[in-house]
Amino acid sequence: xxxxxxxxxxxxxxxxxxxxxxxxxxxxxxxxxxxxxxxxxxxxxxxxxxxxxxxxxxxxxxxxxxxxxxxxxxxxxxxxxxxxxxxxxxxxxxxxxx
Numbered sequence: 001x002x003x004x005x006x007x008x009x010x011x012x013x014x015x016x017x018x019x020x021x022x023x024x025x026x027x028x029x030x031x032x033x034x035x036x037x038x039x040x041x042x043x044x045x046x047x048x049x050x051x052x053x054x055x056x057x058x059x060x061x062x063x064x065x066x067x068x069x070x071x072x073x074x075x076x077x078x079x080x081x082x083x084x085x086x087x088x089x090x091x092x093x094x095x096x097x098x
Contacts, residue, residue: 009044009045009047009048015073016073016077019073019074019077020077020080020081022074022077023074023077023078023080023081024081026038026078026081027078027081027082027085027087030087030089031085031087038074038078040070040071040074042063042066042067042069042070045066045069045070046059046062046063046066049062049065049066050062064095067095068095071093071095074093075091075093078091079091
């Protein structure tokens with residue numbers, strides 16, 4: 001589904017697939033010895049949510065909700081990729097919205 005900026009949010013299944021592909025690439029880099037920090041944007045997701053609940057939530061609340069949404073997808077995809085490859089590794093996540 002297009003957001004106001006023209007980006008595609010995708011169905012939940014499509015979002016999972018995209019994040020899983022990215023997680024595989026990130027874990028490849030970790031296996032090659034890189035220290036990795038993953039950051040993300042949330043514009044399309046925030047735009048979609050604002051269209052649906054903008055009358056009830058402020059933009060900072062929408063931003064915080066979508067940051068958590070994206071962080072959840074990314075963290076779970078990385079953990080699942082670690083497990084799939086038999087890698088014992090922990091990760092840390094942080095979110096801050098202004």
